[in-house]
Amino acid sequence: MGFQINCPNCGLRDVYEFKFGGEAKERPGPDADIRRWRHYIYFNKNANGLHEEWWYHTAGCQSWIKITRDTATNRVSEGENI
Numbered sequence: 001m002g003f004q005i006n007c008p009n010c011g012l013r014d015v016y017e018f019k020f021g022g023e024a025k026e027r028p029g030p031d032a033d034i035r036r037w038r039h040y041i042y043f044n045k046n047a048n049g050l051h052e053e054w055w056y057h058t059a060g061c062q063s064w065i066k067i068t069r070d071t072a073t074n075r076v077s078e079g080e081n082i
């Protein structure tokens with residue numbers, strides 16, 4: 001099931017040019033306890049609906065972008081370059 005991602009640097013591109021980088025979530029601070037780090041690393045929301053994700057444009061500008069994708073329909077909002 002393909003879809004397209006609008007890369008801020010390259011424009012609208014096929015998803016197969018990108019590598020999935022996982023859910024976008026808030027990283028714990030350097031002095032957070034081990035349980036918070038474990039939760040950050042191993043647990044995902046896997047939402048059915050709108051979901052923030054990281055994608056790496058491997059076949060293009062080689063930048064990480066954060067997008068919002070509806071996991072039920074694969075509709076993607078505008079990409080945000082980080």
Ligand SMILES: [Zn+2]
Nearest residue numbers: 007010060061
């Ligand atoms: Zn790009």
